[in-house]
Amino acid sequence: MQQIFVHESPLTFHLQNDALSYIIAILPGGLPGQLYCGKRIHDRESFAHLRGKAMPFSVALTLANGSVPEESMRLEYPCYGSSDYRQGAVSLLQENGSRLAAFMYDSYEILPGKPRLEGLPATYVEAPEEATTLVLRLRDRVAGALCELYYTIFSGGGVLARSARIVNEGAQTLVLERAMSLCLDLPDHDYEWISLNGAWARERTPAVAPLTAGFQGVESIRGNSSHQNNPFLAFRRPHTTEHSGEVLGFSLVYSGNFLAQAQVDQNGYTRVLMGINPTWFSWELKSGDSFQTPEAVMVYSDEGLNGMSRSFHRLYRARLVRGPWRDRPRPILINNWEATEFDISEEHILKIAGKARECGIEMFVLDDGWFGARRSDRAGLGDWVPAPEVLPNGIRGLSEKVTALGMKFGLWIEPEMVNPDSDLYRAHPDWILRIPGRRETLFRNQCVLDFSRSEVVDHIHGMLAKILRESKISYIKWDMNRSITECFSAALPPRRQGEVFHRYILGVYALYERLISEFPDILFESCASGGGRFDPGMLYYAPQAWTSDDTDAYERLKIQYGTSLVYPVSAMGSHVSAVPSLQSGRRVSLRMRADVAFFGTFGYELDLDTLTPAEQEAVARDTAFMKAHRQLIQFGDFYRLASPFKGNDAGWMVVSGDRAAAIVGWYHALHAVNTPAPTLRLTGLKPDAAYAVALLSGDGTEKKLGAFYGDELMNAGLISHPDQSEVDGFLHPAGDFSSEIFILSETPGE
Numbered sequence: 001m002q003q004i005f006v007h008e009s010p011l012t013f014h015l016q017n018d019a020l021s022y023i024i025a026i027l028p029g030g031l032p033g034q035l036y037c038g039k040r041i042h043d044r045e046s047f048a049h050l051r052g053k054a055m056p057f058s059v060a061l062t063l064a065n066g067s068v069p070e071e072s073m074r075l076e077y078p079c080y081g082s083s084d085y086r087q088g089a090v091s092l093l094q095e096n097g098s099r100l101a102a103f104m105y106d107s108y109e110i111l112p113g114k115p116r117l118e119g120l121p122a123t124y125v126e127a128p129e130e131a132t133t134l135v136l137r138l139r140d141r142v143a144g145a146l147c148e149l150y151y152t153i154f155s156g157g158g159v160l161a162r163s164a165r166i167v168n169e170g171a172q173t174l175v176l177e178r179a180m181s182l183c184l185d186l187p188d189h190d191y192e193w194i195s196l197n198g199a200w201a202r203e204r205t206p207a208v209a210p211l212t213a214g215f216q217g218v219e220s221i222r223g224n225s226s227h228q229n230n231p232f233l234a235f236r237r238p239h240t241t242e243h244s245g246e247v248l249g250f251s252l253v254y255s256g257n258f259l260a261q262a263q264v265d266q267n268g269y270t271r272v273l274m275g276i277n278p279t280w281f282s283w284e285l286k287s288g289d290s291f292q293t294p295e296a297v298m299v300y301s302d303e304g305l306n307g308m309s310r311s312f313h314r315l316y317r318a319r320l321v322r323g324p325w326r327d328r329p330r331p332i333l334i335n336n337w338e339a340t341e342f343d344i345s346e347e348h349i350l351k352i353a354g355k356a357r358e359c360g361i362e363m364f365v366l367d368d369g370w371f372g373a374r375r376s377d378r379a380g381l382g383d384w385v386p387a388p389e390v391l392p393n394g395i396r397g398l399s400e401k402v403t404a405l406g407m408k409f410g411l412w413i414e415p416e417m418v419n420p421d422s423d424l425y426r427a428h429p430d431w432i433l434r435i436p437g438r439r440e441t442l443f444r445n446q447c448v449l450d451f452s453r454s455e456v457v458d459h460i461h462g463m464l465a466k467i468l469r470e471s472k473i474s475y476i477k478w479d480m481n482r483s484i485t486e487c488f489s490a491a492l493p494p495r496r497q498g499e500v501f502h503r504y505i506l507g508v509y510a511l512y513e514r515l516i517s518e519f520p521d522i523l524f525e526s527c528a529s530g531g532g533r534f535d536p537g538m539l540y541y542a543p544q545a546w547t548s549d550d551t552d553a554y555e556r557l558k559i560q561y562g563t564s565l566v567y568p569v570s571a572m573g574s575h576v577s578a579v580p581s582l583q584s585g586r587r588v589s590l591r592m593r594a595d596v597a598f599f600g601t602f603g604y605e606l607d608l609d610t611l612t613p614a615e616q617e618a619v620a621r622d623t624a625f626m627k628a629h630r631q632l633i634q635f636g637d638f639y640r641l642a643s644p645f646k647g648n649d650a651g652w653m654v655v656s657g658d659r660a661a662a663i664v665g666w667y668h669a670l671h672a673v674n675t676p677a678p679t680l681r682l683t684g685l686k687p688d689a690a691y692a693v694a695l696l697s698g699d700g701t702e703k704k705l706g707a708f709y710g711d712e713l714m715n716a717g718l719i720s721h722p723d724q725s726e727v728d729g730f731l732h733p734a735g736d737f738s739s740e741i742f743i744l745s746e747t748p749g750e
């Protein structure tokens, strides 16, 4: 249960829930100061002592009025330009050319629940008692600006959501040059930094480093949240593990340019800043205008990294994702991309779909290449009209035929992009993001449409909505295959070009909002050359995201493992693809490919006709397995058990809310010869309950192993049962890249 205690002298706000206490006090002079952020503590009349004693500064460093400089304080929304020499949360250009804003306390309000963020994705509540919001109103009377800081404390999970809103209350025109969503000054730096980094086909690899003096940060200045860095960071105490110890996680609900950084200062304090990246950002505020920052979500856990992840998973799964698909198990689909790429015909598509139907697959998704002159990636992007030479009966006809097979139909789109060789580009060359007089950089032969302009968004909406209205479409895969270069809009005056990156992403959000409002039953999956925009902002509109273009099961193990630090299993698009893998050339068994893809939305990305009859039977059995267990896998509590980044074996598991059922995935990269069978210690079970344990065999059947108490499984662990075949009386090892799936269900006794 959450509460906000208010104490008058000095004015102090103690935000508290089941796990977390966050304490703010108004400091002498009026700046809001940070007193405590960490494990829940008792409330008391005053926390003034937590400010600490004034530093023994030399006389030269003491201000004329005897007070200490701001750089010795821990502050909630500081600005560079006075006596705080750390990076600030806000910067406000005024007509006289100065940028300093000293936002001093003015008033506060406490609201039940959580207000919505206009035009931006954000977590939400369904009942007012789920959260309480503190609004701190600060004013800079010289600039004539109001700053509202929003702090929403959720009832559970150690979750606090923050954002800021700046309002120009004066007569002059102001320009916001920096407006962070979150600033947090911690009193020490005894933490290890964790961020998720990578590249195309190897997204979200965790990086761990000690926090030391100076700067550490991740960012995107690509226009999308990016493959390279994710809008997330965490600080864990040096002895924190997956299962125990303190960790603070920060996640930005935003899909565009972001900055997430830590600065360890001369006092050993750590300043965390998270928000829109100030690079190439500015926002003009005329008298009366306001600017709302995106939301940053902070999680405190003393149950290790898994504890932090479970809080993010629960919040994002249930109070960020919206719509009818939020709580529904995800359809098992087959996508034709890796099977056909651009070489598609209605006949071939129907053949793939028909075979998939025989295996119990529920949806067929038609990927790139169905429209305009898009027979390769060199032409047609932007012309959202079915190509008759590929689809004689259009999308409408194909969707009806697929539906008649007893399957749902899904479609790929890439609404934000255009090939120069397209009707759209020829008709509207000024609808492209590019700087006049400069060469435009093409990636994958395509340009980025200027989604900061509402007429561009309207036009794309018109073309897409027509297809969606006419056809039987249950799912949309919304792709985005390049980042932004030469960011400039022909529709904005010179002084407002700094708004384009943010306006672009607002345009993307606006199109999503229109489409999901008009077609609420369609399941959207976001994608950006794989996982280039896998962020919380997207999850508000699209309940799932294509995790990576790398579908090699061994690589995917790592990518899904890293992704699970923040994002729930129900959000991770995961498919079984053909071998040798298109990305790695590796041959991983069909068993392991399915066993990795189970921990996601599950589907296939191959032509089933190229498989042997025995493999097709395995596909049917795996599809049936996923149908039977997807509620638990996608909506249970997920725990990481062994990291693929640390050794040969990796493991994870999901446990039902009542802890009566669990599924464990255990994966072995290289086969270890003549070594004892490894064990895997489970977690999250009831120690005193007995669990019947079954192993999913190589052929997809379930083999009973017996009943074991939860305490044994969590302490002695599960013993590996490698899939060995018997030839001429000898056991033959499974070889490299093997996996084991264990199914646990509570049973009355041994």
Ligand code: DGJ
Binding pocket: 337, 367, 368, 412, 479, 481, 527, 528, 529, 530, 546, 548, 549
């Ligand atoms: C990139 C996506 O990640 C792939 O899955 C596929 O849809 C291609 N684009 C199509 O161009």
